[in-house]
Structure formats: C-alpha cells, structure tokens
Amino acid sequence: MKRGHTVSKKLLKNVAVYRNRVIEEGRNIEITDDRITAFPTDIADVTGYAEIIDGKGMLATPGFVNTHNHIAMTVFRSYADDMRLMDWLENKIWPAEAKLDGRTVYAQTLLGIAEMLRCGTTSFADMYFFMDNVAEAVRDSGIRACLSRGLTGITPNAAEALAENRDFFMDWHNSCNGRITVMFGPHAPYTCPEDYLRKVVETARSVGAEIHMHLCETKGEVENIRRQYGKSPIAWANDAGVFDCGCLAAHCVWVDEADIDIMAAKKVRVAHNPGSNLKLASGIAPLGRMLAKGITVSLGTDGASSNNNLDILEEMHLAALIHKADTLDPTAIPAERAVRMLTEDGARALGYTDIGKLKEGYKADITLIDRSGLHWYPRNDTLSLLAYAANSMDVDTVLVDGNILMKHKEFVTLDIERIKADAEYTKNRLFSQL
Amino acid sequence: MKRGHTVSKKLLKNVAVYRNRVIEEGRNIEITDDRITAFPTDIADVTGYAEIIDGKGMLATPGFVNTHNHIAMTVFRSYADDMRLMDWLENKIWPAEAKLDGRTVYAQTLLGIAEMLRCGTTSFADMYFFMDNVAEAVRDSGIRACLSRGLTGITPNAAEALAENRDFFMDWHNSCNGRITVMFGPHAPYTCPEDYLRKVVETARSVGAEIHMHLCETKGEVENIRRQYGKSPIAWANDAGVFDCGCLAAHCVWVDEADIDIMAAKKVRVAHNPGSNLKLASGIAPLGRMLAKGITVSLGTDGASSNNNLDILEEMHLAALIHKADTLDPTAIPAERAVRMLTEDGARALGYTDIGKLKEGYKADITLIDRSGLHWYPRNDTLSLLAYAANSMDVDTVLVDGNILMKHKEFVTLDIERIKADAEYTKNRLFSQL
Numbered sequence: 001m002k003r004g005h006t007v008s009k010k011l012l013k014n015v016a017v018y019r020n021r022v023i024e025e026g027r028n029i030e031i032t033d034d035r036i037t038a039f040p041t042d043i044a045d046v047t048g049y050a051e052i053i054d055g056k057g058m059l060a061t062p063g064f065v066n067t068h069n070h071i072a073m074t075v076f077r078s079y080a081d082d083m084r085l086m087d088w089l090e091n092k093i094w095p096a097e098a099k100l101d102g103r104t105v106y107a108q109t110l111l112g113i114a115e116m117l118r119c120g121t122t123s124f125a126d127m128y129f130f131m132d133n134v135a136e137a138v139r140d141s142g143i144r145a146c147l148s149r150g151l152t153g154i155t156p157n158a159a160e161a162l163a164e165n166r167d168f169f170m171d172w173h174n175s176c177n178g179r180i181t182v183m184f185g186p187h188a189p190y191t192c193p194e195d196y197l198r199k200v201v202e203t204a205r206s207v208g209a210e211i212h213m214h215l216c217e218t219k220g221e222v223e224n225i226r227r228q229y230g231k232s233p234i235a236w237a238n239d240a241g242v243f244d245c246g247c248l249a250a251h252c253v254w255v256d257e258a259d260i261d262i263m264a265a266k267k268v269r270v271a272h273n274p275g276s277n278l279k280l281a282s283g284i285a286p287l288g289r290m291l292a293k294g295i296t297v298s299l300g301t302d303g304a305s306s307n308n309n310l311d312i313l314e315e316m317h318l319a320a321l322i323h324k325a326d327t328l329d330p331t332a333i334p335a336e337r338a339v340r341m342l343t344e345d346g347a348r349a350l351g352y353t354d355i356g357k358l359k360e361g362y363k364a365d366i367t368l369i370d371r372s373g374l375h376w377y378p379r380n381d382t383l384s385l386l387a388y389a390a391n392s393m394d395v396d397t398v399l400v401d402g403n404i405l406m407k408h409k410e411f412v413t414l415d416i417e418r419i420k421a422d423a424e425y426t427k428n429r430l431f432s433q434l
Numbered sequence: 435m436k437r438g439h440t441v442s443k444k445l446l447k448n449v450a451v452y453r454n455r456v457i458e459e460g461r462n463i464e465i466t467d468d469r470i471t472a473f474p475t476d477i478a479d480v481t482g483y484a485e486i487i488d489g490k491g492m493l494a495t496p497g498f499v500n501t502h503n504h505i506a507m508t509v510f511r512s513y514a515d516d517m518r519l520m521d522w523l524e525n526k527i528w529p530a531e532a533k534l535d536g537r538t539v540y541a542q543t544l545l546g547i548a549e550m551l552r553c554g555t556t557s558f559a560d561m562y563f564f565m566d567n568v569a570e571a572v573r574d575s576g577i578r579a580c581l582s583r584g585l586t587g588i589t590p591n592a593a594e595a596l597a598e599n600r601d602f603f604m605d606w607h608n609s610c611n612g613r614i615t616v617m618f619g620p621h622a623p624y625t626c627p628e629d630y631l632r633k634v635v636e637t638a639r640s641v642g643a644e645i646h647m648h649l650c651e652t653k654g655e656v657e658n659i660r661r662q663y664g665k666s667p668i669a670w671a672n673d674a675g676v677f678d679c680g681c682l683a684a685h686c687v688w689v690d691e692a693d694i695d696i697m698a699a700k701k702v703r704v705a706h707n708p709g710s711n712l713k714l715a716s717g718i719a720p721l722g723r724m725l726a727k728g729i730t731v732s733l734g735t736d737g738a739s740s741n742n743n744l745d746i747l748e749e750m751h752l753a754a755l756i757h758k759a760d761t762l763d764p765t766a767i768p769a770e771r772a773v774r775m776l777t778e779d780g781a782r783a784l785g786y787t788d789i790g791k792l793k794e795g796y797k798a799d800i801t802l803i804d805r806s807g808l809h810w811y812p813r814n815d816t817l818s819l820l821a822y823a824a825n826s827m828d829v830d831t832v833l834v835d836g837n838i839l840m841k842h843k844e845f846v847t848l849d850i851e852r853i854k855a856d857a858e859y860t861k862n863r864l865f866s867q868l
Contacts, residue, residue: 074811074812075812076814077809077811077812077814077819077823078814078815078818078819078822078823079814079815081768081769081815081818081821081822082764082765082768082769082818083764083765084764084765085764088764108812111808111811111812114808115808115809118807118808219762275755277759278755278756278758278759279754279755279758279764279822280758280764281758281759281761281762281763281764281766282759283759283762284759304823307822307823308809308818308819308822308823309809309822309823309825310809311809311825314751317748318752318755320713321709321712321713321752322712322756322759324712324713324714324715325711325712325715325716325717325718325756327715328653328715328717329715330516330517330518330519330522330713330714330715331516331517331518332715334515334516335515335516373552374545374548374549374552374850374853374854375511375549375742375743375744375745377508377511377545377854377857377858378508378509378511378542378545378857378858378861378862379858379861380510380511380512380513380861381512381513381515384512384515384516384742385511385512385742387515388512388515388713388741388742388743389511389512389738389741389742389743391743391745391825391826391827392825393825393827416808419808420808420811423811423812424811424812424813427812427813427814428812
C-alpha cells in the first residue's frame with residue numbers, strides 16, 4: 001500500500017470457490033486493493049466495502065491464464081484456413097503481416113484482450129512485434145500480461161529486434177503495478193540460428209529475463225534440427241543456455257523421453273495449445289508423459305488465425321478430451337487436472353508466484369462463473385461440469401489486480417462497440433494494401 | 435395445408451443465409467406454415483405476415499441436427515467421469531439407470547431438449563427407454579426427433595422391449611405433423627446376439643422401419659465380435675440384414691476399408707460423436723476415408739453423461755479439428771464440410787428428405803446466429819468463423835416446423851426455470867434410492 005493511498009475493499013459474497021483443488025459452496029471473498037485478504041464467514045457488517053458483488057449461485061475460480069498467444073493476429077482470424085502450413089505462411093500470413101503497423105496492432109490487441117476477458121482470462125503470454133503498442137493495450141485495458149518481442153535471426157532486422165526486446169524489457173518489465181512482465185522471445189529453432197540464439201540468451205541473462213520460445217511444434221521441425229545440429233530442438237536449446245534463463249516453451253508436441261527428462265531437470269514450463277496443434281495438423285503433445293515427470297503444463301490458444309478464437313476454456317475442454325483418446329485411457333487429464341492447468345499451473349508457467357490461487361495474500365485475479373445455464377443441470381459435480389460441460393459465455397464477472405473489468409457480462413472500462421469498429425477498420429485498411 | 439386452416443406467414447428479414455454451400459448476405463426468408471416458401475427481395479409490403487423477425491447482422495442456417503443421443507442421461511451429467519468404461523457402467527451408470535422411471539425420463543428429456551434448442555439444434559436422434567415419455571417431451575417442446583427404443587437381447591425383457599419398439603413405432607411414427615419419426619434401436623453387437631438381432635430386423639422390416647445402432651465404437655468390441663463370429667461388426671450386421679432396413683450407425687470408430695466398402699454400398703449413414711469418443715477414450719473415427727467413399731457422416735453428442743453437454747456446435751468444432759491432427763493433414767474436414775455435417779448431412783442421416791437446407795419447399799427448421807460477439811471480429815470469412823470461432827451461445831433464434839421456439843435467446847414456449855427445477859428434483863429423487 002502506497003502512503004496516502006485510500007484502501008479500497010471489495011466483497012464477492014455468496015460464491016462457491018475453487019480452492020485447495022476442491023469446490024467449497026457458500027463462501028465470501030474479501031479483496032483489499034489488488035489482493036485477496038480474507039474469506040470472511042461473518043459479513044453482517046458491510047460498511048467497509050467500496051463495492052459488493054452478489055455472486056449467488058456462481059463459482060469463483062482463479063482467473064484463467066492463456067500462456068501462448070500472438071494476440072494481434074486477430075486481424076487474420078478466419079482470413080485463411082484449411083491450408084498447408086507453408087502455403088498459409090508464404091502466400092497469406094507473411095505478405096499480410098508485412099503491412100502491419102502499430103496502430104493496427106494496438107486495435108487488434110485490444111480486441112483480443114476484450115475477447116479473452118469475456119471468456120474469463122485474466123492474464124496471457126504474448127509473442128509478436130510492435131510490442132510497445134501491445135503493452136499500451138495491456139496497460140489501457142487492465143488485463144495482466146507477460147510479453148515478449150518475437151525474434152528471428154534470419155531476417156535483416158535481427159540485431160535491431162534483439163535491441164528492441166532489451167529496450168522493451170527495460171521500459172515495461174514489472175510496470176503497471178506488476179501487471180506487465182517481459183520475456184525475450186526467440187521465435188523457434190528454425191528461425192533462430194545458433195549464434196543468434198546464443199546472443200539472445202546472453203542479452204536475456206544480462207538483464208535477468210526469462211525466455212518464451214516455440215519448441216518442437218511440428219515433426220518436420222524436429223527432423224530438420226536433428227539433421228542440422230545432430231540433436232533435438234530441446235537438447236539444442238538447452239545447450240545454448242535457453243533453459244538456464246527460465247523458459248516458457250510453446251507446443252512441445254514432438255518431444256521424446258530424453259527431451260522430457262531435460263525439460264523436467266531444467267524446470268521448463270510448457271504452453272500446450274491443443275486447438276492450434278489440431279487445426280494446423282501439428283499433432284497431439286504427450287501431455288501424460290510430461291505431467292508424469294512433474295513438468296508444469298499450462299494452456300494457450302495460440303493466435304486467433306490458427307484457432308480461431310481466444311477461448312481458453314475451450315482449450316481446457318480440448319485438453320481434457322483429446323489425451324484420453326490419444327492414449328486410449330479415459331482417466332487421462334481428469335477434470336481437476338484440467339482446471340488446474342487453466343489456473344494455478346498457467347500462472348506458474350508465466351513465472352507468477354502470487355497468482356493462480358484463491359488464497360489470502362494472492363493477487364485478486366478472479367473469474368466468476370454463472371451456473372444458471374441449462375448445461376449446468378442437474379448438479380452432480382461442479383468441478384466436472386466446469387471441465388466438461390461449461391461454456392466460456394458462462395463467465396459473468398472478471399477481476400484483474402483487484403479491479404472489476406467485467407461485471408455481470410458487461411465491460412466496465414472498455415468501449416466494446418468502439419473496439420469492434422476499430423478492429424474492422426484497421427483490418428480493412430490493412431487488406432486494402434494487399 | 436389442412437382445410438379451414440388459416441395460413442400463417444412469417445418473415446425473417448435482413449439475414450445472411452447459408453445456402454448452396456456459401457454465405458449470401460442481406461436476404462429475407464418467407465415461411466408459410468411449416469415450410470420455407472420464398473426468399474423475397476421486395477419486402478416493402480409486409481401486411482401479410484403474422485410475425486416478422488429482424489435478423490440484422492445475423493446468419494441463418496438450416497437448424498442443427500444431433501444424430502445420436504441418449505437424451506435422458508442428462509440426469510447423469512457429471513455424475514461419474516474420468517473412469518474406465520466397465521467400472522463406469524457396472525458401478526455407476528447401470529445401478530442408477532435401474533432406478534429410472536417415466537416421470538424422470540420426461541423431466542430429463544425436456545431439460546436436454548431445452549439445452550439443445552438453446553444451442554441451435556432443431557432435430558435429434560435418440561435411443562433410450564421409457565420412449566413414450568421421451569416422445570411426449572418431444573411433442574410438448576416442439577422440437578423434431580427420430581426416436582428408437584434401445585434393445586438388448588441379453589436382458590430378461592428382450593422380447594418385451596422389441597414388442598415395445600414395435601408398438602412405439604405404430605403409435606408415434608410420423609406423428610405431430612411429422613416431427614416425430616421412429617426407428618428400431620438394437621443397441622450394439624455386444625448386447626444383441628445374432629438370433630435376437632435377426633428378430634429385430636424382421637420386425638423392423640415388417641413395419642417398414644429403419645434401424646439406429648451402435649457399431650464399432652471400441653477396439654475391444656471389434657476384437658470380441660471377430661472372435662465370436664469370425665467377421666467384423668459391420669460385416670456381421672450387414673449379414674443379419676440390418677443395413678437393408680436403412681441404418682443410422684453410431685460411432686464407427688474402428689472400421690477398416692472392407693467395412694467402409696460395405697457401408698458405402700449399403701448407404702449406411704454415420705453418426706460421428708467426437709466428444710464422446712474422445713472422453714471415453716474410444717478413439718478417433720476415420721472420417722476422411724468414410725467421406726472419400728461418399729458415406730454420409732453427421733454429428734452427435736451422445737448422452738450428456740459422456741460428453742458432458744449437448745452442444746452440437748462444439749461437436750462440429752471438434753470434428754473440424756481432430757481429424758486434421760489425426761491424419762496430419764490441415765486440409766481435412768474444411769469449414770464448409772463441417773457446417774454441412776451439422777446441417778444438411780445430419781438431416782440426411784436421420785432420413786429426412788425435405789429438411790437440412792434453406793430452400794423453397796423445405797421444412798422451416800432454421801437457426802439464427804448472432805454475429806455480434808467479439809470472436810466474430812474482424813469479419814474475414816463467415817463460414818470459417820462459424821466452423822472455427824463460433825460459440826453455441828451465439829444462437830439467437832430457433833424455428834422448428836415453422837414455429838418459433840426461441841426468439842432472441844428467450845424461450846417462447848418452454849418454462850425454463852420449471853424445467854431446471856424438475857430436472858434437479860427428479861435427479862435428487864433418483865439418487866436418494868441408491
């Protein structure tokens with residue numbers, strides 16, 4: 001608490017809470033400034049609260065965490081689907097990305113943030129460019145984010161991009177009351193030659209930053225890197241020092257036992273993107289084997305151009321389903337594990353130490369879920385209903401850092417019609433240049 | 435039109451329509467009684483319409499079709515998850531099913547129907563028991579359904595159940611202005627010995643009924659039937675005459691090329707249930723190979739106890755995603771194919787000849803989809819947005835047989851709070867007996 005600051009207390013009353021991995025009905029949550037401070041049982045005297053939200057019938061969970069995104073790619077949502085990867089990239093995405101500017105990235109990022117908040121997401125990891133504009137949208141919207149500048153060593157601006165990521169770290173890391181953190185974003189093994197990757201690692205280490213990187217997304221990537229370096233992308237990244245910085249690794253679809261052992265030893269955190277991996281035909285990550293070795297696995301949507309929404313609850317649902325069929329084991333990724341990946345493990349993946357649980361002293365990033373929908377009846381098991389039956393449109397209220405950003409399905413701080421119009425305007429402007 | 439009946443005309447104006455496999459913006463749909471009668475371009479004179487719905491910004495599609503369900507199993511939604519199949523059946527589902535009665539089945543069916551309507555579903559196929567009660571709920575709700583009595587030859591009441599299915603057919607087939615049709619429902623190869631199955635076929639043939647049956651759901655089923663009869667479940671069912679009646683085959687996960695050839699030759703229609711197949715760890719059906727042979731493939735949710743919702747739009751999304759990863763081909767099940775499975779091919783699977791398209795003379799089973807959600811922006815391709823980004827809660831208005839059952843997300847004819855309360859009451863009553 002800053003000196004001279006007036007303490008703001010809020011109360012979420014009469015909610016079920018997901019806490020200690022079970023559901024407790026009929027609780028109250030007290031929030032003081034940006035933190036959860038109590039679960040009071042006596043709320044007869046409510047004079048001290050600036051705001052009280054009656055959550056009768058609702059379920060409170062830690063805010064959902066989306067650990068891999070290229071958020072401004074909302075501009076390409078449903079622009080090009082059902083195509084082979086290189087055809088899609090070379091003929092559609094790359095030519096269009098060349099026309100992006102900061103104004104467009106800001107508008108599209110704000111659209112993506114609004115969509116994520118609507119679905120109960122309170123923090124996300126992003127890797128893209130025009131990152132100052134992305135950070136401004138995060139700042140203005142009130143959401144929490146872990147941002148990295150996408151770095152490729154094979155483009156002419158490789159050195160400049162690395163300097164940008166460093167500046168971006170110095171300017172924004174731990175800003176906005178800690179809502180924004182920054183990582184370094186070497187894109188992938190196939191876009192970062194080893195000497196460049198080592199420069200990225202060195203720069204990240206010099207400022208104490210972690211690394212967000214795509215690893216082992218496709219079978220072809222692994223084959224090519226093995227051919228080029230004589231080792232797997234995981235072994236190669238490890239040898240280059242990536243994991244010593246602390247690493248959020250996106251995808252990890254094609255990892256073998258030796259890779260998994262390295263990842264476990266180096267505490268690599270995985271962003272699993274089932275929707276994107278399915279849609280791009282990348283494959284199905286061996287989640288069970290990674291979890292068995294104690295690796296933190298979280299959930300990401302990837303960009304809207306390969307999903308095509310930013311609905312992290314849907315990703316949880318996919319994760320809870322596909323690994324059962326992939327391993328022919330109906331007990332794989334049970335409901336509680338899926339919900340934990342969505343919340344607690346997501347927060348851990350982004351390096352947060354006081355986020356991801358409903359717990360005294362933790363940041364008040366909270367999602368309230370309306371259980372009045374028909375698909376919530378009859379009521380046999382709330383946790384199972386959340387994992388298998390819920391719909392992101394059930395999300396009713398969202399708090400980030402103690403601030404109410406959505407209340408009873410209405411945005412409190414964002415002008416949604418303007419955001420939609422601006423997204424449409426900047427999209428049309430971009431495509432008119434193609 | 436019946437004699438003395440007053441013609442009722444309705445107009446859905448200013449909608450985008452999915453017609454001839456593309457999206458056309460800015461159309462109007464005229465409905466006369468239970469049928470689509472025109473797409474008028476001049477709507478200056480609207481005096482003849484009993485009701486006009488302004489669908490500005492919305493997308494009209496043929497009503498969604500859910501081709502495999504055990505609808506009253508909503509009572510077991512999230513009652514028992516993350517279990518092995520036989521453990522789940524023997525220790526949870528079968529003991530609980532033994533406590534079902536007609537009153538409970540009616541209440542739970544009405545809940546499931548309401549949930550399906552909310553998600554844009556206008557017709558469904560069901561296989562369960564207490565089917566008179568299911569038919570009454572269909573009659574009372576206004577939805578369309580193709581119903582069958584689940585028949586198992588290994589239970590003491592096998593003969594009685596078959597007689598029941600026959601009576602059920604005589605009582606309800608083509609009733610309620612054709613909204614209810616009836617099939618025979620031999621459950622599965624592992625519950626129907628061959629002599630019993632032949633009796634079912636004979637009875638179905640004697641009244642001209644088609645057959646709805648589970649086939650090749652699990653690897654174990656195929657192995658056991660091959661061991662027992664020396665042929666695949668498909669070959670075995672074919673030899674027993676099942677396909678000569680006309681057959682809706684649920685699942686078909688473990689079918690080989692020889693099976694697919696038989697299915698194609700006999701015009702078997704498949705109900706693909708991706709959510710249930712994933713959740714129960716049954717596997718992933720070879721959709722591409724079935725479609726390549728011209729087999730009609732449609733979408734089902736299966737019962738809510740193995741899904742755990744009745745959201746057919748989510749099944750379409752799953753179908754559009756999982757086959758890409760399963761075959762490592764990003765062009766598998768493209769958007770338009772997925773939408774067709776949800777509508778036109780679903781209707782064909784249930785044996786309807788004038789349902790499943792927005793076309794003059796077809797039944798007015800229509801779903802209006804609100805495109806104002808954030809995940810519909812920016813607007814690059816509506817068909818792709820429907821397949822990959824849409825959410826069932828976008829469904830705004832639903833008509834079945836020309837009647838408006840949901841209008842702007844409010845139910846017109848059903849008392850939803852009463853339905854939810856009754857579902858909860860009958861669930862509690864059932865479990866109190868265990």
